[in-house]
Amino acid sequence: MNYITKLQNHDLKATPQRLEIVDILYKSGHINIDDLYVSLKNKFPSLSLATVYKNINTMRDRVFVSEVKIPNKKSLYELKKDEHAHIICTKCNSIMDITLQTSEILDQAEELSRYKIEQTAIIISGICPKCLSQTMQ
Amino acid sequence: MNYITKLQNHDLKATPQRLEIVDILYKSGHINIDDLYVSLKNKFPSLSLATVYKNINTMRDRVFVSEVKIPNKKSLYELKKDEHAHIICTKCNSIMDITLQTSEILDQAEELSRYKIEQTAIIISGICPKCLSQTMQ
DNA sequence: CTAAATGCAAAGCATTTGCAAATAT
DNA sequence: ATATTTGCAAATGCTTTGCATTTAG
Secondary structure, rough: OOHHHHHHHHOOOOHHHHHHHHHHHHHHOOOOOHHHHHHHHHHOOOOOOOHHHHHHHHHHHHOOEEEEEOOOOEEEEEEEOOOOEEEOOOOOOEEEOOOOOOOOHHHHHHHHHHEEEEEEEEEEEEEOOOHHHHHHO | HHHHHHHOOOOOOOOOOHHHHHHHHHHHOOEHHHHHHHHHHHOOOOOOOHHHHHHHHHHHHOOOOEEEOOOOOEEEEEEOOOEEEEEOEEEOOOOEEEEOOOOOHHHHHHHHHHOOOEEEEEEEEEEOHHHHHHOOO
16 A cells, blocks of 8 residues: 555545655654654755644654654654564664564563553663674674 | 662762652652652742752662653653563553563564663553543443 | 752753645545 | 645743852761
8 A cells, every 4th residue: 555545544635745754754664853854854945843743743643653762862753563662772773673472471461460451662772783793893 | 778878879969859859759659850840849949940850860860760751641750670661551640660571572572683682661551450440330 | 178959040952833825635 | 625734933841051059978
């Protein structure tokens, strides 16, 4: 399915600015507002930062993008996908998605807390393979 | 060990304001800056919000408090303890600590990502038992 | 006594809002 | 044709900074 249809499915008009936002999100995986704004400026020099905020906010509200809150960092945004964890490198800030088998800890959590669980956010910090190999040299 | 010694162990002078911050953090478990400021104002009417920020920031830097970033919420602060997950009620915003057996998913994460893991932040959202029972009525 | 902390005001960022003009459907 | 979106400027909100005064150790 193409970006235009995906946007429309979420009641979002497919403006050129939005199409480019989706494209950047898709290509970068995860990006913060400022970097997104800088990227967008290439194609739309007259673009206003307010428009980026408005769009990211409505896209968040329409469950089309999600915000990833990372300890000690500005939030990143990504296109909404199935639930997954994030692992981020404290050296180079690269970030990747990983899909973990969480049912066991969720059972534990439900047992311990007696909450009805709806969502889980897992952010793991560490050193990525690339930085690890550089450290060893 | 008392608060004074604990502060001093982290190279923090035990001012009355700080002692009260620690006491509020201890009693509340988790609190955001604004609520903390309001609480502190009771005892220190002349207290400035800047002082609260400065203190929370230095306490964070000295690894005496930690920041908990929650999806769609302002950050909360808590006294530093052993690593643990947080579970938060999307209805009433109550939050509790839970200690989960995370070794399995961390093994998975390490296997999948090849990262060297340093830290894990797990925030679970759901409905707390109290709100659950109210919903059913 | 001295280095650190406080409180105030001002500065600095980040984010949102209001509104006229442009645009997607 | 109309409701939504854009872009601008201004407003708001949050956090930090500078500095004189106070205070903990």
